[in-house]
Amino acid sequence: MSVSKSCPWNRASTSLLPLLLMVGLLRPASANEVMDTLQVHGFLSQALVITDENNFFGPSSEDGGSLQFTEIGANASLRPHEDILLAAQVISRRAGGDRDDMEPKLDHGVIDYQAFSDSTTRFGTQIGRFKNPFGFYNQTRDIAFTRPSILLPQSIYFDRTRSLGLAADGVAIYGEKRLPIGTFRAQVGAGKPQVGDDVARTLSLDTQPGTLDGDMSYIGQLLYEHSDGQFIAALSAAQVNATFESSDPLWNGGQMRFQPWVLSLQYNEEYWSLTAEYALRRTSLNEFRIPQANGSVTGESWYLQYTRRFSRDWQWLLRYDVLITDRDDRSGRQFEETGAGPAHARFAKDLTLGLQWNVHPRVLLAAEYHYVEGTGWLSSQDNPDPNTEKYWNMLLFQASWRF
Amino acid sequence: MIARSHLRTSFTILVTVWLITLSRLTIASETDIVLVVHPSVQTQSVTRDTARAIFAMRQRTWPNGQAIHVVVLPNRHPIHERFTKEVLGVYPHQLQLSWDRLVFSGTGQAPDQVSTPSDMLEHIATTPGAVGYIERGYLDERVQVLPVE
Known part of the structure; x- marks a missing residue:
């Protein structure tokens, strides 16, 4: 894990090198032609988070709130051949935590080879660090301009174990078929996920010496889009595997398996959209020598979201978002009885009202209000004291710029 | 009664x-807005679905394998707004979101943007494989019309 953190470029480049050579042999396009296809884009977002109780992304309940939610990124892409796309993006992000979190990380770095294309069909492959297609928003979750709100619905796009879902180092295959009834898109990928400290913390493994290392994992998505984009439906599924490596033999070799499913639906009109996603998430720990450490939990998440454009540059949003950590203990009462923490830490019901203003094609200003019951998606990093408040309010402001 | x-x-x-x-x-x-291409493009016509895929940046090559270079006016340009609605049947914000999702996930590129219709003609006329759109009245002999079925 420390390897992928400190030198992601090295790993990416060793796997990409043979392909780069192959690309060069395919058809030596003139350097000018190739450089004409170079594109560079980037973004910068800064938010202010204010809560009355509990903390989200830094000390948000203190004084003037928290400014510790910053996202900065830049990407470049190039087409050295008509069927090949090279693309990479680096993101520097802090959401609470330490200043060190701002260290830039390779978000994606791929060679995309389109193996076949005609007027209705295309398929190809991505090799390298590819973004996981999961639900409607995962692939571009860190880019404010692609989000309907400052925070994505936390029940599905939770930030406290975000590292798992971001990207994988491996191979993905994609295909697209346009039919009179609409377009079908499929993508499947296999690779090593990035497993950060956030996952170990959420699984309470951070109290033990050792780290979680990502093993071969799988992801797939099937998406249907009605021809004019009025109706979109998608089904995503993944199996993420990791092993706990520890100097303590009692903990060493334990396995983590995370299996989420998401059904996504969206209906679009010129001035409004209705979006819903439903997810089931099974997390299991096996093969730890301490029997109490093993077991499995299935969580449930869903949200319903209405967005309304009320002029060319303005949009408001209303959303109700529900997270249940354990379907067999929806109220969290059994959890509380074990003495592990308050019942309300096992769910979160978030009512969100948001506003976005595209001041300029490159500038987005947003504000939103959350009324939340439960602390299911709050991280222990932001709230080291488990005595959190069940009912809390959050106000966020964000300014974003892009090029 | x-x-x-x-x-x-x-x-x-x-x-x-x-x-x-x-x-x-x-x-x-x-509509009086037509698709125009560089004279090197051999395709004779496209369906509306294909046109949509091309401008959503999801169709990277012409059927003969030549790379497609998509050229657009700014989102807020009235001709762009009319083009997306009248020719493609989508809205400018939908196209923009589809480009952003490609660009920021490493799955595609954004179209080339020009600021005026005459820049559009110039760019298409000088870029093999280029496709854009123009009001019929602006047409000249340097570019070809690509009918949408």
């Missing part, structure tokens, strides 16, 4: 409204 004549009046009004709406829709689809 009175109720019946009311019914007849309402029916007449409904049919009239329907006819007016219908005729307006017909006018809307008869």
Whole structure:
């Protein structure tokens, strides 16, 4: 894990090198032609988070709130051949935590080879660090301009174990078929996920010496889009595997398996959209020598979201978002009885009202209000004291710029 | 009897409204905006679905394998707005979101943006494989019209 953190470029480049050579042999396009296809884009977002109780992304309940939610990124892409796309993006992000979190990380770095294309069909492959297609928003979750709100619905796009879902180092295959009834898109990928400290913390493994290392994992998505984009439906599924490596033999070799499913639906009109996603998430720990450490939990998440454009540059949003950590203990009462923490830490019901203003094609200003019951998606990093408040309010402001 | 004549009046009004709406829709689809391509492009025509895929940046090559270079006017340009609605049947914000999702996930590129219709013509005329759009009145001999079926 420390390897992928400190030198992601090295790993990416060793796997990409043979392909780069192959690309060069395919058809030596003139350097000018190739450089004409170079594109560079980037973004910068800064938010202010204010809560009355509990903390989200830094000390948000203190004084003037928290400014510790910053996202900065830049990407470049190039087409050295008509069927090949090279693309990479680096993101520097802090959401609470330490200043060190701002260290830039390779978000994606791929060679995309389109193996076949005609007027209705295309398929190809991505090799390298590819973004996981999961639900409607995962692939571009860190880019404010692609989000309907400052925070994505936390029940599905939770930030406290975000590292798992971001990207994988491996191979993905994609295909697209346009039919009179609409377009079908499929993508499947296999690779090593990035497993950060956030996952170990959420699984309470951070109290033990050792780290979680990502093993071969799988992801797939099937998406249907009605021809004019009025109706979109998608089904995503993944199996993420990791092993706990520890100097303590009692903990060493334990396995983590995370299996989420998401059904996504969206209906679009010129001035409004209705979006819903439903997810089931099974997390299991096996093969730890301490029997109490093993077991499995299935969580449930869903949200319903209405967005309304009320002029060319303005949009408001209303959303109700529900997270249940354990379907067999929806109220969290059994959890509380074990003495592990308050019942309300096992769910979160978030009512969100948001506003976005595209001041300029490159500038987005947003504000939103959350009324939340439960602390299911709050991280222990932001709230080291488990005595959190069940009912809390959050106000966020964000300014974003892009090029 | 009175109720019946009311019914007849309402029916007449409904049919009239329907006819007016219908005729307006017909006018809307008869747009004066045409797709234009660099003369090197061999494709004779495209379907609306293909045009949509091209401008959503999801179709990277012409059927003969030549790379497609998509050229657009800014989102807020009135010709761009009319083009997306009248020719593609989508909205500018939908296209923008689809480009952003490609660009920021490493799955595609954004189109080339030019600021005026004459820049559009110039860019298409000098870029093999290029495709854009123009009002019929602006057409000149340097570019070819690509009919949308």
